[in-house]
Amino acid sequence: MIRGNGFILRPLRISDSGGYWETMQDKETIKGLMSVPYSFEKAKKEIKEDIKEMKEKGSEYFTIVVKGKYAGYVVLQYQNWDRKSSEGRMHICIHPDFRGKGLATKVWKEILKYGFSKKKLEKVFAQCKASNKAMIKVIKNCGFKKVKTHKVEGIKKILWVKKK
Numbered sequence: 001m002i003r004g005n006g007f008i009l010r011p012l013r014i015s016d017s018g019g020y021w022e023t024m025q026d027k028e029t030i031k032g033l034m035s036v037p038y039s040f041e042k043a044k045k046e047i048k049e050d051i052k053e054m055k056e057k058g059s060e061y062f063t064i065v066v067k068g069k070y071a072g073y074v075v076l077q078y079q080n081w082d083r084k085s086s087e088g089r090m091h092i093c094i095h096p097d098f099r100g101k102g103l104a105t106k107v108w109k110e111i112l113k114y115g116f117s118k119k120k121l122e123k124v125f126a127q128c129k130a131s132n133k134a135m136i137k138v139i140k141n142c143g144f145k146k147v148k149t150h151k152v153e154g155i156k157k158i159l160w161v162k163k164k
């Protein structure tokens with residue numbers, strides 16, 4: 001568990017399915033992500049797969065908890081799911097009720113510290129849609145540098161990197 005300023009990060013659980021499903025139904029989430037689950041059952045299945053990935057691939061899926069409530073998730077994975085890699089990548093999604101309060105920026109800074117110290121990573125990558133203004137701000141706030149702009153499945157995306 002990681003304690004931050006005004007939030008807790010704890011490992012993902014099946015009981016997070018409700019908060020996750022609520023977040024996935026939001027318009028801004030649908031715009032920001034490449035795909036979202038289409039039903040609660042599908043959302044729950046994805047969470048089960050994520051928990052399996054944590055055990056098998058060393059990925060870290062954290063639920064963000066604010067005042068006891070589900071406030072989103074943050075993920076830190078090894079590049080190519082290789083536990084020996086010194087490179088990682090990060091993803092984040094904030095529940096609509098908790099956006100616009102600086103939470104994503106604070107959580108990402110905390111996860112970067114964790115990745116560079118506890119996980120001994122040297123580099124962390126992030127990727128977002130070129131249209132995702134809020135996410136670009138979060139990424140810049142955390143000191144990432146642009147690697148390239150490219151198309152993924154026909155969508156313009158920006159790849160970023162942060163070195164230790």
Ligand SMILES: CC(C)(COP(=O)(O)OP(=O)(O)OC[C@H]1O[C@@H](n2cnc3c(N)ncnc32)[C@H](O)[C@@H]1OP(=O)(O)O)[C@@H](O)C(=O)NCCC(=O)NCCS
Nearest residue numbers: 029032093094099100101102103104105128133134135137
């Ligand atoms: C992107 C996202 C994670 C940002 O979370 P957040 O907690 O609201 O972010 P913060 O409060 O730390 O805001 C970061 C900055 O973005 C700005 N911002 C927030 N929403 C914005 C919007 N809709 N348009 C433009 N800027 C916005 C904030 O003002 C802040 O700017 P500042 O640092 O200059 O003060 C959240 O909107 C989200 O979960 N979106 C849907 C999923 C998604 O797109 N995930 C990223 C996939 S790569």
